[in-house]
Amino acid sequence: MITTTDVTGFLGARRGRSGLHWTDWLSYTYLAIGVMLVLLPIFWMFMSSIKSPRALVENDPRLLPYEQVTTPAPDGQRQLNVFELTRPDGSKADVAFVGPRGANARVYELGKPGDIFEAPRTALSRKDVISPRWENYTDPTIGSTQSRTFNFLRYFWNSTFVTVVATLMTLVVNAMAAFALSKYKFRGRDAIVLVIVATLLIPPTVILVPLFMTVSSLGMLNSLWGVIIPAVATPTGVFLLRQYMLTIPDELLEAARMDGASEWKIFWRIMLPLSMPALSVLAILSVMWRWNDFMWPLIVLTQSEVFTLQLGLSTFKGELNDNMHYLLAMTVLTLMPVTLVFVFLQKHITTGIANTGLK
Amino acid sequence: MTPPSPAPTTASAPALNPVAWGWTMLGDVLDGPFRALQGHIGANRMAYVFLVPNLLVFGLFSFWPMILNFYIAFTGGQSVLLAERPFVGLSNFRELLDCPSYLDPRTCPVAGFSFWTGLWNTLFFAVVQVPIMIVVALVTAVVLNRDIRARGFWRAVFFYPVMLSPVVIAVIWDWILKRRGILNALLDDGTTAWNSLVGGPGYFGVLVAFGLLIGWPLGSLLARRVRTLPPWLLRLGCAVLAAAGLALLAGRSGLTLADYRPINWLIDTRSGWPMFWVIFVYTWGHLGFYMLILLAGLQAIPKDLYEAAEMDGTSKSRAFWRITLPLLMPTMIVVLVLSLIRAFQVFDEVYVLTGGGPGQATKMIIQHVYESAFIGDAKRYGIAAASSVLVAGLLLILTLGQLAATRKKAGG
Numbered sequence A: 001m002i003t004t005t006d007v008t009g010f011l012g013a014r015r016g017r018s019g020l021h022w023t024d025w026l027s028y029t030y031l032a033i034g035v036m037l038v039l040l041p042i043f044w045m046f047m048s049s050i051k052s053p054r055a056l057v058e059n060d061p062r063l064l065p066y067e068q069v070t071t072p073a074p075d076g077q078r079q080l081n082v083f084e085l086t087r088p089d090g091s092k093a094d095v096a097f098v099g100p101r102g103a104n105a106r107v108y109e110l111g112k113p114g115d116i117f118e119a120p121r122t123a124l125s126r127k128d129v130i131s132p133r134w135e136n137y138t139d140p141t142i143g144s145t146q147s148r149t150f151n152f153l154r155y156f157w158n159s160t161f162v163t164v165v166a167t168l169m170t171l172v173v174n175a176m177a178a179f180a181l182s183k184y185k186f187r188g189r190d191a192i193v194l195v196i197v198a199t200l201l202i203p204p205t206v207i208l209v210p211l212f213m214t215v216s217s218l219g220m221l222n223s224l225w226g227v228i229i230p231a232v233a234t235p236t237g238v239f240l241l242r243q244y245m246l247t248i249p250d251e252l253l254e255a256a257r258m259d260g261a262s263e264w265k266i267f268w269r270i271m272l273p274l275s276m277p278a279l280s281v282l283a284i285l286s287v288m289w290r291w292n293d294f295m296w297p298l299i300v301l302t303q304s305e306v307f308t309l310q311l312g313l314s315t316f317k318g319e320l321n322d323n324m325h326y327l328l329a330m331t332v333l334t335l336m337p338v339t340l341v342f343v344f345l346q347k348h349i350t351t352g353i354a355n356t357g358l359k
Numbered sequence B: 001m002t003p004p005s006p007a008p009t010t011a012s013a014p015a016l017n018p019v020a021w022g023w024t025m026l027g028d029v030l031d032g033p034f035r036a037l038q039g040h041i042g043a044n045r046m047a048y049v050f051l052v053p054n055l056l057v058f059g060l061f062s063f064w065p066m067i068l069n070f071y072i073a074f075t076g077g078q079s080v081l082l083a084e085r086p087f088v089g090l091s092n093f094r095e096l097l098d099c100p101s102y103l104d105p106r107t108c109p110v111a112g113f114s115f116w117t118g119l120w121n122t123l124f125f126a127v128v129q130v131p132i133m134i135v136v137a138l139v140t141a142v143v144l145n146r147d148i149r150a151r152g153f154w155r156a157v158f159f160y161p162v163m164l165s166p167v168v169i170a171v172i173w174d175w176i177l178k179r180r181g182i183l184n185a186l187l188d189d190g191t192t193a194w195n196s197l198v199g200g201p202g203y204f205g206v207l208v209a210f211g212l213l214i215g216w217p218l219g220s221l222l223a224r225r226v227r228t229l230p231p232w233l234l235r236l237g238c239a240v241l242a243a244a245g246l247a248l249l250a251g252r253s254g255l256t257l258a259d260y261r262p263i264n265w266l267i268d269t270r271s272g273w274p275m276f277w278v279i280f281v282y283t284w285g286h287l288g289f290y291m292l293i294l295l296a297g298l299q300a301i302p303k304d305l306y307e308a309a310e311m312d313g314t315s316k317s318r319a320f321w322r323i324t325l326p327l328l329m330p331t332m333i334v335v336l337v338l339s340l341i342r343a344f345q346v347f348d349e350v351y352v353l354t355g356g357g358p359g360q361a362t363k364m365i366i367q368h369v370y371e372s373a374f375i376g377d378a379k380r381y382g383i384a385a386a387s388s389v390l391v392a393g394l395l396l397i398l399t400l401g402q403l404a405a406t407r408k409k410a411g412g
Helices: A004-009 A022-049 A052-059 A137-144 A152-183 A189-201 A202-216 A222-230 A237-246 A250-258 A263-274 A276-291 A295-300 A310-320 A321-356 B019-039 B048-070 B089-098 B110-144 B151-163 B168-175 B184-196 B201-225 B231-250 B275-299 B303-311 B316-344 B348-352 B367-374 B382-409
Strands: A067-070 A070-072 A079-086 A092-101 A103-109 A118-120 A124-126 A128-130
Touching: A004 B048, A022 A321, A022 B110, A022 B168, A052 A067, A052 A321, A052 B110, A079 A103, A079 A263, A079 B168, A092 A118, A103 A276, A103 B019, A118 A276, A118 B303, A124 A276, A124 B019, A137 A321, A137 B316, A152 A222, A152 A237, A152 A310, A152 A321, A152 B048, A189 A237, A189 B048, A202 A222, A202 A295, A202 B048, A202 B367, A202 B382, A222 A237, A222 A295, A222 B048, A237 A276, A237 A310, A237 B048, A237 B367, A263 A276, A263 B019, A263 B048, A276 A321, A276 B168, A295 A310, A310 B168, A321 B168, A321 B275, B019 B048, B048 B382, B089 B110, B110 B275, B110 B316, B110 B367, B110 B382, B151 B275, B168 B184, B184 B201, B275 B316, B275 B348, B303 B316, B316 B382, B348 B367, B367 B382
Parallel strands: none
Antiparallel strands: A067 A128, A070 A079, A079 A092, A079 A124, A092 A103, A103 A118
């Protein structure tokens, strides 16, 4: 009998026992299934992204990037598919497929193009080789494709520009405000803090229209600055940094003032370096937000020269289904930067987000 | 946040690190004007100077739009210039709310139809998605909080999709779910393989494997109660019994499946599959975040509570219901509020994955706002703003309700 005790016993923390309990097996099975659910889709997309366009059109369900061997036709005009022919006596030979005739296929043995004969189709099997197509990655990147709608390098540059500039601005602007709100006493300080924290409750998605009109009247439509500036003063950032700066002792600042440092120097040379842990959390969050941002760029940017990667990808996905190989490769390249950041700063990110509860 | 940690790199070795050196230089260059300003207004008023950039951006792009939104909701026309927008009173709201029946959006005016379709879809989405995600996130967090190997690895992998952009997530799953995609191929192959197995010699092997899978843990449980027989015998016995039972239950070929016909997961209009996958994909992308917060909440529960409970002879299940869950409640409330508010604003993933289709089956409320204002020839900013006001009101009620519930729970 399984009792509730046993089922929920699995949920309790198990400490200081040797060997694997059956609940451990259950835990590891659960985790393994979860990890497969997370990683397999991404892995499948990566494996698909190095397949040939033909394999993608044919929806080849094999994991590895197989491609059918081809050989130039005797007339030099086209490529012929190569099959493996199994003769009635069981011997095998590689043949080039010239054309169909009824239920049979007209083929010739490789190296003997003059000798075309008929063979039953059932005796033919595709001859495949594994050939990863790295060109999927390099072609659109260097712009050697005919596809005018997807200029990967331009989008990559736009995304990088938005991410880097917006993150730097976010850090400086919010750190300055957090410094003022944590280390000075002035009238209206608490009111400002309250207003800023209260806007944490107002979702940005519900002010799309007025924000659009403001940005438009400032002439920032179809400009990367229209994407960068509106979200620079994030309440999250001020809140995060202020909470941290409150823990930095005032005596440090007083000592610096005694030495004749200006307020700006105190901020730049003392507060910023000391706030590094909080700043790095905000920096990581900001990079994540900006690189992955979709909705706001979608509204502000309508001309393809200023598209970010995310906009380019979503447009590409909607329009060019015959260029699936490029779309998949570009998707992999788009997730690469955040993946690398995550792999190297994994511990930092997870502890930072767990501690602040912000994404 | 952890308290200030030792020696930040910038301060320690400015001469060696070019980035830190540049950083310091930049600060010194900017120091000139700021010092002059400080000479004019005094040290304490520098606080305002530090605040200005933030408040300027914040006021212009957050605070002002919030107020402006109310005004736009009462104006009509298609101009983006406020001066050219005629005041139309409640007409926008009337167009959204003037329905004989809210349950049937088709009875509404055009804008109302779109609004209520989106609202009901979003409500359905949130009501189904949030509980599922919280339960799965909680189970994952509890499992990760156990005494397991490589916890950091598991945690990182579960969290990883949170780092991905909604567009990337949508492309990945669209690629998997398309009609001739890998999921249909796998299901097709699986059906074929299973049917060729049924009745064949492999069938027996599968039944035995299943029997082992079910019987082995059962035997282990039984071994705790029954001390007279050796545990391995109990396990083996249970496995054999389970396999035999399965064989009897299934018959020799009773489990033959019908030939698999590929499903258009995201386009099929006659089934709930598009909504199912929208919920699945969204949960897939956001689970890790809530798992992480719950895990942090679990790790904050003092271990000695469990040790004390164990000494008192409290069972594991009782400890879970009486210690873990109550102490996790504050975190759970945070997670609930956050995930509900986010679920109500779902847009990116769904928009790229299904575009709101098939038909209007997965059209969410924010998509309605977006499309009213920015898609098509008629830019109905007034309708979009009025819808935003209603959504914001709904979100506010939701948040305040949650806060009140927390207060009550904490007080009682």
